Each structure stands twice: as C-alpha cells, then as structure tokens.
Amino acid sequence: MKSINVHLKIATVSFLAIVLAGLVWLGITFVSRKFGIKLFENNVISTMGLASCILVCQYFVIKKYNNGRFSFDFIGLAFKQNSFKLLFIGIGVGTLMYFSWALILIVMKIVKFKGIGSTFCPVYNVTIGIISALVMSIFASFSEEILCRGIILNQLMQFKGKIFALIISSLIFTMCHTQYYHDFSALLSVFAMAILFG
Known part of the structure; x- marks a missing residue:
C-alpha cells in the first residue's frame, strides 16, 4: 500500500485536531451546564475557550x-524584521473596516445608534461591547490563521498546489463558521473572504 503524503497527513491531523478541540469544548460546556455554571454561555468566553x-x-x-x-x-x-509593523498596519486596516461597516449600516438605517451614555445605551455597555469584540477578534483570528492559513493551506500547497490548497482551506474555514452563519449566502x-485571506 502506498504511504500517505506527509503534507496531506499533517493537514489531515490538523483538521482532526480541530474536530477534537470542538468536542473537548463541547464536553466542557456540557459538564458546566450540568453543574449550573452559565459562564460558558457568554459569547466572549465561548469564543475564547x-x-x-x-x-x-x-x-x-x-x-x-x-x-x-x-x-x-x-x-x-515566520516573524521578520517588519512583522510587527505589518501586524499593526493590519490591525489598523481591520479596525477601519469594522468602523466603516458600522457606519454603512447606520447610514443605510439598518441599525440605529442611540448615543453613548443615554438610557438606551449606557457607556458601560458600549465599553464592554468594544472590549469584548476586540478580545473575540484577536482570539478567533489568531487560531483561524494558524489553522487555516498556517498549517492547512501551507501543507496542502506542498501536497497538490495553490488552487487545491486555497479551495480546501477555505472550505474548512467556512465550515468552522457554520455555527454563526446559517444562511447559504452568508x-x-x-468562503469568498477565506479565498481572499488565503
């Protein structure tokens, strides 16, 4: 029997490891609910966990x-001499995109901004919301980049080439987001964003 390609093996083991990670986290949340701990129902803690x-x-x-x-x-x-500069540029561009998207939603009247400190939206809630979004973004994006664009994309590129690797890693990235997006168009x-990131 022909031995499996080492790069395909690493990508497969990496994928199975995230399935295992998901099952471990599911087990932790299941046990915590049995003991009446609702801490893990918080989106920030759940995403970070x-x-x-x-x-x-x-x-x-x-x-x-x-x-x-x-x-x-x-x-x-690999981290190079200008890696941290590029990291901060990326964070800046991401932050700009986030606020641009919020502005577009406000202008199109899809969401309504009711002001900071008013009875509808206290400063505490706004601050907690911004910090929570930042923490979730850092944890989720770091783990996604290491998994999808780090291990899987790179190993599959060495196995079958760029196009194959890009499609498979993007499908895995999309599959990881099915819990958040239940609509096919979403x-x-x-998937399109995953292709672009790749």
Whole structure:
C-alpha cells in the first residue's frame, strides 16, 4: 500500500485536531451546564475557550511534525524584521473596516445608534461591547490563521498546489463558521473572504 503524503497527513491531523478541540469544548460546556455554571454561555468566553482549545491542539500538531519544536516558520508564519509593523498596519486596516461597516449600516438605517451614555445605551455597555469584540477578534483570528492559513493551506500547497490548497482551506474555514452563519449566502461570503485571506 502506498504511504500517505506527509503534507496531506499533517493537514489531515490538523483538521482532526480541530474536530477534537470542538468536542473537548463541547464536553466542557456540557459538564458546566450540568453543574449550573452559565459562564460558558457568554459569547466572549465561548469564543475564547474554543479558540484556546484549537490553539492548544495546533501547538501539539506543530511540535509533533517539527521534530518536537514549536515554530511559526514551520507553518509559513515566520516573524521578520517588519512583522510587527505589518501586524499593526493590519490591525489598523481591520479596525477601519469594522468602523466603516458600522457606519454603512447606520447610514443605510439598518441599525440605529442611540448615543453613548443615554438610557438606551449606557457607556458601560458600549465599553464592554468594544472590549469584548476586540478580545473575540484577536482570539478567533489568531487560531483561524494558524489553522487555516498556517498549517492547512501551507501543507496542502506542498501536497497538490495553490488552487487545491486555497479551495480546501477555505472550505474548512467556512465550515468552522457554520455555527454563526446559517444562511447559504452568508456562508458563501465567508468562503469568498477565506479565498481572499488565503
């Protein structure tokens, strides 16, 4: 029997590791509900917990296939001299896009902004909302980049080429978002974003 390609094996193990991470997190939330702990029903804690489980699993996958060492170089995410500059530019562009999207929704009257500090929207709620969105974005995006654009995309590119790797990693990225987007057109836009990110 022909042995499986090492790059396909790493991508497959990485994918199975996120399935395991999801099951572990599901088990943690199930047990916590049995004991009446509703802390995990909070979106921020739930996202951070799942992302942390994914990161831990990917850490062990990288170590296993990189001679017992964890290295971002192994997954094509090497830090260079200008990496932090590019990181902050990326954060700035992402923040600008986030506020632009909010502005578009307000102008199109899809959402209504009722002011900071009014009875409808206290300052505390706005502050907590902004901090929560930032924390969730950092945890989720870091785990998604390591998984989809780090391990899976890079390993599949070495296995079958760029187009194949881009499509499969984007499908996995989209599949990871089915819990948030239940509409086909929304999932199609997530797939398109995954292609663009890849």
